[in-house]
Each structure stands twice: as structure tokens, then as C-alpha cells.
Amino acid sequence: KNQVEQSPQSLIILEGKNCTLQCNYTVSPFSNLRWYKQDTGRGPVSLTIMTFSENTKSNGRYTATLDADTKQSSLHITASQLSDSASYICVVSVGGSYIPTFGRGTSLIVHP
Amino acid sequence: DTAVSQTPKYLVTQMGNDKSIKCEQNLGHDTMYWYKQDSKKFLKIMFSYNNKELIINETVPNRFSPKSPDKAHLNLHINSLELGDSAVYFCASSQDRTLAGSPGEQYFGPGTRLTVT
Numbered sequence: 001k002n003q004v005e006q007s008p009q010s011l012i013i014l015e016g017k018n019c020t021l022q023c024n025y026t027v028s029p030f031s032n033l034r035w036y037k038q039d040t041g042r043g044p045v046s047l048t049i050m051t052f053s054e055n056t057k058s059n060g061r062y063t064a065t066l067d068a069d070t071k072q073s074s075l076h077i078t079a080s081q082l083s084d085s086a087s088y089i090c091v092v093s094v095g096g097s098y099i100p101t102f103g104r105g106t107s108l109i110v111h112p
Numbered sequence: 113d114t115a116v117s118q119t120p121k122y123l124v125t126q127m128g129n130d131k132s133i134k135c136e137q138n139l140g141h142d143t144m145y146w147y148k149q150d151s152k153k154f155l156k157i158m159f160s161y162n163n164k165e166l167i168i169n170e171t172v173p174n175r176f177s178p179k180s181p182d183k184a185h186l187n188l189h190i191n192s193l194e195l196g197d198s199a200v201y202f203c204a205s206s207q208d209r210t211l212a213g214s215p216g217e218q219y220f221g222p223g224t225r226l227t228v229t
Contacts, residue, residue, distance in 0.1 A: 045220070098160035
């Protein structure tokens with residue numbers, strides 16, 4: 001069964017600090033992995049997409065890593081800002097399928 | 113310009129009613145989707161649709177049906193609404209699929225909060 005597990009479920013940090021969110025998956029055959037950011041009251045917005053051959057991908061202060069051997073991904077946020085407060089969702093796509101597998105998300109709160 | 117739009121933003125209705133949520137995308141994408149997000153913020157895909165095929169998540173009750181008048185629109189019809197249908201519904205679109213055969217990056221609408229009383 002295809003599954004995506006995210007940790008922690010929620011995280012509170014101070015503005016300016018770094019943090020790392022984790023995503024473990026059991027999806028086969030693996031096609032790609034995306035991280036989405038969802039602000040309260042809005043739809044998710046894509047941050048990064050990684051395929052099997054990519055280990056690291058950055059988007060500003062967001063850096064995603066992928067270890068296809070251990071089936072793990074992480075999203076590292078550098079120098080957090082108040083606007084980073086959101087839910088971060090890991091989504092893994094299965095090759096040949098229109099039905100991606102979603103994680104339950106990590107709720108991040110950045111305090112001033 | 114709004115890429116993916118949904119109407120209405122809020123919908124309050126009684127059990128047993130039939131309702132529709134409209135979705136439009138102006139991105140020229142080939143594939144559109146409907147998602148349900150429950151109170152615990154878990155996003156669950158309901159349908160994936162392009163002009164060639166409709167993919168239905170097998171867990172979706174047949175009271176839910178997508179209707180696509182053209183490539184830019186995918187409306188969601190819900191019959192005999194139940195209390196458990198209360199959730200936020202998101203429409204999304206993507207440019208068909210990647211070379212690997214899975215959907216391209218999805219662009220989400222702002223969501224429709226459905227409350228069934």
C-alpha cells in the first residue's frame with residue numbers, strides 16, 4: 001500500500017531559526033516527490049519537485065533533499081520568517097498513475 | 113489574473129440537498145482534479161479528469177460526480193448531501209502528465225468551504 005508519513009505533525013520555532021521537516025514514503029514505482037506549502041484559508045502551492053535522480057533542490061530559503069534508497073525526503077527552511085507559518089505537505093507520485101499519495105502535512109508556526 | 117478559480121467560496125446547506133461547486137482554470141491545462149480536505153487538514157484526491165479519461169478514487173461515494181462542459185471547467189455535483197461531506201473542496205489543474213507518466217505540477221484553487229447542517 002502506498003503511504004507517505006510526515007514528521008513532526010506540528011512544529012513551533014522562533015523567527016530567524018532554521019528547521020527541517022521529514023517525509024518518509026513507501027510508494028512504488030516512484031515517479032516524483034513534491035513539497036507544497038498551504039497557507040491558512042488558501043490552496044496548496046508547489047515549492048519543489050524532485051525526481052529519482054535528484055538529491056537536492058532549492059527554492060529560495062527552502063531546500064528539499066531526497067534519498068531514493070531510504071525513501072526519505074526532507075524540507076529545510078533557513079532563517080524562518082513569520083510568513084513561513086503554514087502547513088507543509090509532502091506528495092509522492094506513482095509512475096503511470098494520476099492518483100498521487102499525500103502526507104498529512106506538518107503544521108509550522110513561526111513566532112516573533 | 114486568477115489561474116484556478118472556484119465558486120462559491122462558502123456553501124452552507126442542509127442534509128439531503130443537491131449542490132454544485134464550479135471550477136475554472138485559465139492556464140490552458142489538460143487535466144483537472146477535485147480534492148477534499150477534512151477538518152484534520154488531510155488532502156484526499158477525489159477525481160482526476162482530462163478530455164480522455166476520468167479517474168475516480170474508489171473511496172469516493174457515487175453521490176459525487178464531476179461534470180466538464182469544456183477543457184477549462186470541471187464542476188463538482190453532490191447529491192443527497194450528508195453531514196460527513198462538510199469539508200473544504202479544492203479544485204486543481206495540471207499540464208497533463210510528466211514523461212514519467214504521473215501528473216505535472218498542480219495549481220490549486222482557493223477552496224470552497226462546504227458546511228452541511
